[in-house]
Amino acid sequence: MENNDKVTSNRVFEGDYVIIALDRKRKWVVRIEKGKELHTHKGVIDLGDIIGLEFGSRIKSSGGTIFYVFRHSLSEAIYKFKRATQIVYPKDYGLILMFGEVVPGSRVIEVGVGSGALTAVITTYVGSFGRVYGYEINEKNLRIAEKNLEKLGVLNVVELKLKDAREGFDEKNVDTVIVDMGDPWEVIPKVYDVLVGGGNIVVFVPTFNQIERVVQSLEENNFGFIRAVECLLRDIEVKRGAIRPSMRMIGHTGFIIHAKKLAKY
């Protein structure tokens, strides 16, 4: 109960992970403890001073610079995840959720956990009634993902497995399988077996050649209703009197392919 109070409280308690932010790019995830300090290039912040503050508060560093304290959230956590591998970008997460029909209570397999950023998103949105099974063949990645997810407090909903999905899955009748690996076609026949009827597969690949092979494999393995998209995110600079799209833009991350498991003849 006490724990629950903390969660819903809007003040900082000792032991909380919080975000200290200078601007949208320069942020720190810190655990609040009396006597600890955060050292930045804009001066030192005494973390003990933050206890009891409301989120959104200003704090001044020893150098006189203003920082803000924010709740440690999913978005902030992902942004700060220690990264082992190229990750799917935030702009793609929402589409993957939508296409995959991942909702609270869903049982989802993720093939290719990487540093766990997408895992964190899925885990958050399936909620405490859902379940995520994360397959990863690189042990170093898996450890990084585990640490990242632990910090976010969602390890209880996810099972991380150091296992090659190409050899098959341990689960049955999952709602959705999300695949983020270099040769997704190698795992698609197994994905068919592990999905419920009408279940969703979502594949993330960077190249056209991969789209081609994924689509061919989906068609050969009784998947249908195939759709592939890409998502371009553009920042708009909001300087007053000079609103314009930003010159900096990520031109490509990857393509998202969605299909549904159909009954065999």
Next chain:
Amino acid sequence: MENNDKVTSNRVFEGDYVIIALDRKRKWVVRIEKGKELHTHKGVIDLGDIIGLEFGSRIKSSGGTIFYVFRHSLSEAIYKFKRATQIVYPKDYGLILMFGEVVPGSRVIEVGVGSGALTAVITTYVGSFGRVYGYEINEKNLRIAEKNLEKLGVLNVVELKLKDAREGFDEKNVDTVIVDMGDPWEVIPKVYDVLVGGGNIVVFVPTFNQIERVVQSLEENNFGFIRAVECLLRDIEVKRGAIRPSMRMIGHTGFIIHAKKLAKY
């Protein structure tokens, strides 16, 4: 319990809403009843025949055309929502969730419910521990939204209000406010009051002139960490041997503006 069994079952029960699909564009939401029929331009389907089928199954119409049966999901539901107004597009939903830090358990206000499509998304993702408060000034819209959300079975998590948000909100300390109305700046001072410290506002507007006024109002009302983006979704045609971006594309829906409530000096 029995109800819960049905939810997790992968077979069609009498009384279920299901999707009958011909392809990605031509789909029907139907309630399964013995003796009822679905009439399409490709022949008639006897809905009673569907009872007991697994999702993903094929069914043949009287005209010999193959249709598929899918679970009635959030994505499908939205696609079929009766529309009163221009709606935010699915490509934008995920970004709104991410920017708004809307997660299971969140308490969210939506200003401008429209036909309830975005409401359905938010409601789904805040889950049964969360709460959504939907403000709408047009009674006709509100009735359509209510019906749409009822069909999806999420009315219990949302409170729809026929009320002008410009006159203030009834709630306190909500985590996120999502604004989809023509003159969002009129409601921003009230949004400040209703948010927790560090809470999130997400505004959806179609024009640059609106971006400018929203940003100005956010700055004047102690919001900070402002970011504006737009999202372009491109379909890739996956015909084997001829993979290419689709010629058809929606060039613009709107801009998503995000900011955080900061403490007053």
Next chain:
Amino acid sequence: MENNDKVTSNRVFEGDYVIIALDRKRKWVVRIEKGKELHTHKGVIDLGDIIGLEFGSRIKSSGGTIFYVFRHSLSEAIYKFKRATQIVYPKDYGLILMFGEVVPGSRVIEVGVGSGALTAVITTYVGSFGRVYGYEINEKNLRIAEKNLEKLGVLNVVELKLKDAREGFDEKNVDTVIVDMGDPWEVIPKVYDVLVGGGNIVVFVPTFNQIERVVQSLEENNFGFIRAVECLLRDIEVKRGAIRPSMRMIGHTGFIIHAKKLAKY
């Protein structure tokens, strides 16, 4: 000489082709003759009345609607070209010129003339000291192109050939070859032979599979400095107080591939 005067005059002479425009989309190319009429859904215009008017002038139809008279230009002509085939889009013309280093005086081969729209652009920009050789295997297309280019008055600079470029070219040492056909790799070895050292090939293809085969063929045939791009054009609606990108947008026309002929070892 008299003819030359007419060209530089800013008034309409009898016999001129001019543009009658209602707005950016609704335009007519007409030849001005006394006693002839233009019939539109907004009323009739007596073409004899236009003689002697300055370009940019208003004319009122019998229905009282205002139309404008403009010079018959390259851009307008292309817009109105009778089309036999899918054409390269205006947004791509400029890039093709730039990549192909097509300038006044250039000698250019075009493979796949189609309806002659791109031919018209190239022909215009190589000018009277340049030369364009247009290869086309479909006779119907070639006749349409011929008519289109004649109307524009540039037939003297172009040689249209009903000939399969895969069997080789009649020319030697051309500066640039522009290829717009379904299987460009079939013609690339011949393109190598017909180009000057360091000369430019520009290929326009709609699919990724074609990019792959073109690039492979270019590499195998001693072309280098390969670059492929695509160009997205977005209209901005300029209604005052409501500036926004247009919802309508062409999502894809094709990819432009450029390479340079390198010496053989």
Next chain:
Amino acid sequence: MENNDKVTSNRVFEGDYVIIALDRKRKWVVRIEKGKELHTHKGVIDLGDIIGLEFGSRIKSSGGTIFYVFRHSLSEAIYKFKRATQIVYPKDYGLILMFGEVVPGSRVIEVGVGSGALTAVITTYVGSFGRVYGYEINEKNLRIAEKNLEKLGVLNVVELKLKDAREGFDEKNVDTVIVDMGDPWEVIPKVYDVLVGGGNIVVFVPTFNQIERVVQSLEENNFGFIRAVECLLRDIEVKRGAIRPSMRMIGHTGFIIHAKKLAKY
């Protein structure tokens, strides 16, 4: 005559400007002289050795690296222009030509010459029968532009003027005016006066606020048929077996606004 021979020759003569290229990004513009050397991080090239070589030839540096010799062209020249200011991007040049209806023989005014890159394009395409008048208020810019255009050998077609276009133009009845300055609305009434009837104005601006003011000014000054666009260029990486859009992309340069001079009532 002899000079003309050199221009059409495909071999390098002493005194020629040529391009020495390592790849698409690393290029040098050099004047070929016996006894001169080009020093690169990949070794030294003896420029005298290049005399008599065909364009497209390989040359080996002292370090054993292969370079290529190409003709010094418009595209290459612009790429290497000494830059005083932010320039319009090559992707936009073609559109400006098309919208402006700039063709061989056109008489064009450019307001805001900057480093002369767009001037070089216009000058090249109006050809020897056309004429370009370049207005620039910054003397340093004008000197840089002059040098850039001289190197390209097109100074004879252009008149560069150190003059504020807001005070009016010296010319009469020009076909097209291209405006690339911060406050284009200040010059639009003068542009109206200097254009022929039905003549074209093309304005390049980076922000939405500028679009709004430009459009308002155009409407107030009897321009019509207004259109505004932006152009996004995406590079495709053509590594065989891994074709994909490039991650690097310029998200925005500016908007291109086109309008036509209409007769006053």
